[in-house]
Amino acid sequence: MRPCNVKAYVFNALLFCCVATLAQNAIAAPATTHKLAIALRDKALSSDQAYSLLTSLTTEVGPRLAGTDGDRAGVEWARRNLISLGFQNVRTPEVLVPRWIRGEASFEVLLPYPQPMVTLALGGSIGTSDQGLSAPIVMVQDISALKALPPGAVSGKIVFFNTRTERTRDGSGYGKAVSSRVEGPSIAAAAGAVGVVVRSISTSNLRFAHTGTLSYNISAPRIPALAISNPDANALERQVQTGQLVSVRLRVTARDLPQTRSANVIGEILGTDLAQEIIVIGGHLDSWDPGVGAQDDGAGVVIAIAAAKLIASMPVKPRRTIRVVLFANEEFGLSGAARYPADEGNKAIDQHVFAMEADLGDGPVWRLDAQVAPAQWSLIKDIHRVVKSLDVKLGTNTARGGADISPLRSRGVPVIAPQLDASTYFDLHHTLNDTLEQVSADDLKQSVAVYAVALYMAAMADGPIERLPNDPAAR
Ligand SMILES: [Zn+2]
Structure with a gap:
């Protein structure tokens, strides 16, 4: 990751303070949103929050195979942290998961x-x-x-x-x-x-x-x-x-036991004038059991939480609601991802305007992909203008999004998909060696910065946000 320009950082920090005097619910003009997003990016680059959360998750919980005590401890860890970080409407809807003993x-x-x-x-x-x-x-x-x-x-x-x-x-x-x-x-x-x-x-x-x-x-x-x-x-x-x-x-x-209970963990940063429109950012809370799931998908969990938390502290609040969804049991059958739209119901899913997911390690993000309606491609270009200095290329409008948001994508929800660099991810993914020591604190900061900027600019964009055609094959 490249350090940000110090002069620019000081300027942006000043801007952040000035804009803090704006009314809490003000609707920012596009130029103001751009400047706020730059300040957000730079604040993310200097924040240790994601790494510190990941240290806590891997130390205090460890492996989180679906249906185990570790999985339940992970759900409780996430619930407790979302509440203490000030997320609203924190809840843990039940998800039934298969239970396999290694x-x-x-x-x-x-x-x-x-x-x-x-x-x-x-x-x-x-x-x-x-x-x-x-x-x-x-x-x-x-x-x-x-x-x-x-x-x-x-x-x-x-x-x-x-x-x-x-x-x-x-x-x-x-x-x-x-x-x-x-x-x-x-x-x-x-x-x-x-x-x-x-x-x-x-x-x-x-x-x-x-x-x-x-x-x-x-x-x-x-x-x-x-x-x-x-x-x-x-x-x-x-x-x-x-x-x-x-x-x-x-x-x-190895042997199977009857299916048992786990949960999706959900928390929100409520929007202002468009609060009924939802942007989901997700990762999965479960992991395979030989390692401690630091990269897969502890990194995605903390990228989602840290990006949303940074937005909660913005001087101009997001217009749309940002919803963090930490999915249950991705690894062993996508149980939480399948359960989420069923719990929400069709009417609520129609209010989901974007979905994002982090599930390919700690990053850094090297390309910004999406799958949005043509009218929203200019938003993706606007996001890219803010993050290109972090060595992020503008990608394609053909992204599928990750596995946990595929049920949303199949129901026509557009996806914004920062691509995490997976060059070394499959050296340690699903192995004994998926530990905190394999995570780069700097790469994690860059990833949080890109996700936060994308989330914030999507939450501030002028609407209406067009949906995509339903695509049952995306599931
Ligand atoms: Zn994963």
């Missing part, structure tokens, strides 16, 4: 060169018997390579998805690789496989295994599935390349 997992090569490997069960995997499951492996690059094998080729075998994840700034490398983990196990089972091991969907060459959800298809038998770290996957690949029979044993003690 248990323990082990993976070892039996033949030709016996050795244990670093592993994690995939989220939702069934367990094995106590003795584990031993079988020869069949290595494939991906699902299409598996489907190209002759019938019976994987019967009674363990399929090894050796899919590599490409490092990309926009996270698209993960998107291309992840189907081996999500759909791979059921496709392998339908072809007769008895177990699955996947190369971690990760860009790290450190010895951390990467978990994440799998999706069992009801038409195929459920088989156990786990991931091994990238260095272990390389070693397993080398054993296969010797041309000898490779046999492995995997053991998983």
Whole structure:
């Protein structure tokens, strides 16, 4: 992140004080909004609030797998902090979530060169018997390579998805690789496989295994599935390349419990003359359990809270209501995201004019994307004018928004989508190593600055804000 120009900062700080004398409910002219947004940006760049909240979340709560005590502690942490930061209408509507116990997992090569490997069960995997499951492996690059094998080729075998994840700034490398983990196990089972091991969907060459959800298809038998770290996957690949029979044993003690309660956590900064119009900014409060969910999605949670809190302290209050929604159970089935529009009802969702989400780590933001009606593209350009000095490019008007706001996007709510730099995110995402130490306080400040400016300018913009066509495919 680049430090802001000191002279400009002093000027803006002065401006901030001057404008503070304006009436609380004044409607700012566009030029004034621009100046206020610059002052907001610079205030965000000097605020430690997001990092300090993230320190609290990761230290006092830790892992937050859906339905666990940690998840409930996360809900209480968020409720308490929103109240103490002065958010209004703080509430925690109940969300039912699946409850899965990870248990323990082990993976070892039996033949030709016996050795244990670093592993994690995939989220939702069934367990094995106590003795584990031993079988020869069949290595494939991906699902299409598996489907190209002759019938019976994987019967009674363990399929090894050796899919590599490409490092990309926009996270698209993960998107291309992840189907081996999500759909791979059921496709392998339908072809007769008895177990699955996947190369971690990760860009790290450190010895951390990467978990994440799998999706069992009801038409195929459920088989156990786990991931091994990238260095272990390389070693397993080398054993296969010797041309000898490779046999492995995997053991998983995971199991399901009945679904249980969690909650979305909601708090608002009320608007003034357009208070009935809602702008949602969201992140998800749950996390995978091996790490403490500092990047995924502790960073998004604190970006959302800190950006909204900075706006609450603006001398000219936002015209529209800013609603922070910390969604329950994104990782294991988007439970909170699905519940939110159902709780709100169609009439209330029609009052949602924009949605934003932070769920790709601490940043920095490198591009400003959106999907808005053509009439609102000038707003995106106005926002960009304020944040381009933070090394943010103007992007496209084809953004999908993140997973938790996809149900809103599918109902025609426009999205503003600052793109967080994901170049190193998938080194630690869903691993034991997703800790506070992997978060950059400076990157977090820059991300809060961009989100705050976008939120504030969207909340101040002249209306009406046009909706998008409904898009059921966005869900
Ligand atoms: Zn996430």
